[in-house]
Amino acid sequence: MANNPFRPGVGKPPPYLADRDAQLKRFRRYLEDFPENRRNVRVTGLRGVGKTVLIKEYRKAARARGWIVLKRDLTPRLNEERDFATAITADLEGAIQELSMVARVGKLVSAARESVSAVIDLGEGVTVKIGAPKAAATPAVLEDRIRDAMVKLGLLARRAKRGVLFLYDEAHVLYDRPKAGQFPLSALLSGFVEAQDHDQDLPLMLVMSGLPPLATNLQAARSHSERFFKVEELGNLGLEGGEDEPSPAAAALTRAVKGGEVSFPLDVAERVATDVSGYPYFIQWYGEALWDAADDAGVEVIDPRLYARAHESIQDGLDAEFFEGRYEEAKRAEQTTMRIAGSLGGESFRVGDVVEELSRLKPGAVQQSLNRLTQNNLIYRVRYGEYAYTAPLFGAFLRRRHPRQDSDG
Numbered sequence: 001m002a003n004n005p006f007r008p009g010v011g012k013p014p015p016y017l018a019d020r021d022a023q024l025k026r027f028r029r030y031l032e033d034f035p036e037n038r039r040n041v042r043v044t045g046l047r048g049v050g051k052t053v054l055i056k057e058y059r060k061a062a063r064a065r066g067w068i069v070l071k072r073d074l075t076p077r078l079n080e081e082r083d084f085a086t087a088i089t090a091d092l093e094g095a096i097q098e099l100s101m102v103a104r105v106g107k108l109v110s111a112a113r114e115s116v117s118a119v120i121d122l123g124e125g126v127t128v129k130i131g132a133p134k135a136a137a138t139p140a141v142l143e144d145r146i147r148d149a150m151v152k153l154g155l156l157a158r159r160a161k162r163g164v165l166f167l168y169d170e171a172h173v174l175y176d177r178p179k180a181g182q183f184p185l186s187a188l189l190s191g192f193v194e195a196q197d198h199d200q201d202l203p204l205m206l207v208m209s210g211l212p213p214l215a216t217n218l219q220a221a222r223s224h225s226e227r228f229f230k231v232e233e234l235g236n237l238g239l240e241g242g243e244d245e246p247s248p249a250a251a252a253l254t255r256a257v258k259g260g261e262v263s264f265p266l267d268v269a270e271r272v273a274t275d276v277s278g279y280p281y282f283i284q285w286y287g288e289a290l291w292d293a294a295d296d297a298g299v300e301v302i303d304p305r306l307y308a309r310a311h312e313s314i315q316d317g318l319d320a321e322f323f324e325g326r327y328e329e330a331k332r333a334e335q336t337t338m339r340i341a342g343s344l345g346g347e348s349f350r351v352g353d354v355v356e357e358l359s360r361l362k363p364g365a366v367q368q369s370l371n372r373l374t375q376n377n378l379i380y381r382v383r384y385g386e387y388a389y390t391a392p393l394f395g396a397f398l399r400r401r402h403p404r405q406d407s408d409g
Helices: 021-033 051-064 081-103 139-160 184-196 213-221 248-254 266-275 280-297 304-328 332-343 351-357 363-375 394-401
Strands: 040-044 068-073 118-123 126-130 164-169 204-210 229-233 348-350 379-383 386-389
Touching: 021 051, 021 229, 040 051, 040 213, 051 068, 051 164, 051 204, 068 081, 081 139, 081 164, 081 184, 139 164, 139 184, 139 204, 184 204, 184 213, 204 213, 213 379, 248 266, 248 280, 266 280, 266 304, 280 304, 304 394, 332 351, 332 363, 332 394, 348 351, 351 363, 363 379, 363 386
Parallel strands: 040 204, 040 229, 068 164, 164 204
Antiparallel strands: 118 126, 348 386, 379 386
């Protein structure tokens, strides 16, 4: 049998990218409008909805139009300004090197670092310092230097007639900490604001992608940040099809195997799509497992009987590999909070309901537990007094695998 076409994994492109045409069309328009009409993009969504896959498509679209693309997965370590300065320096160096190679309008002559300090030679006698020396510096110093560097890079890109796209994935882990005097996110945003407000049209674009807390972090870092970004909030794939047409979620299954050795009848594909609520990662997971089940059974059709036999073991595998680790990384007290929240039903919950169920704890203790779950990106605040899980269908997992215990109340 041919290789299994389905690809569950972190950022792996699916064999058929369903229900994302509108997002890609908008992004291509943003590229075409640059630099006269400058836009940035914020991509948010739950785990497994295809954020990384989408921004990889952004990267392909930008490169096809001659843009220089710098992609980085952010990590919590970059919340320290020193480490963030080192990272942003490397990105700027990468852009300058590419601009130098393609247009010969500037050359990276040297990059000498002391701690997180770097000197970038843009040519024509212009040098830019990024970062701070070993002695502690005020947050404004980093912000000012990033602003200056972004403008210089934009001018260089404009002379080279090339756009520069910064793609930052997992961006929800980057946030300011005023009490610690650390403002990496503010410094980053300030740099792009300065460059895009320049008198000359500078072709720099920022795309930030991450879990829903990204929106809150951006707002806290810079007022009116919602006007700085075009917003793409990714959800599950559509479950409604047309006449003789599969739903977008089912199409991710049927079109992936089209012309192959195993067929996916539409009725089974629609049932799978409904069972996983159209979430892209789960569709790939089920597709891979059902293809393997057909291979093991020596059949060429994934029919309802095969799905019925394989469904429980597929769900068990998904629970073990996708959900369980997230539950186990929480401390015991927070696991109790999650079990209580899960027992309330649905994929979101109200703080007041959890407080009422956890009557043995003071409301402040419950809120502290929720704050710790939020800091670990297991839940996020939907609105005042209401939270939801960052992993799709996590509430159903809790009720299935970790139901409320007698000792929880």
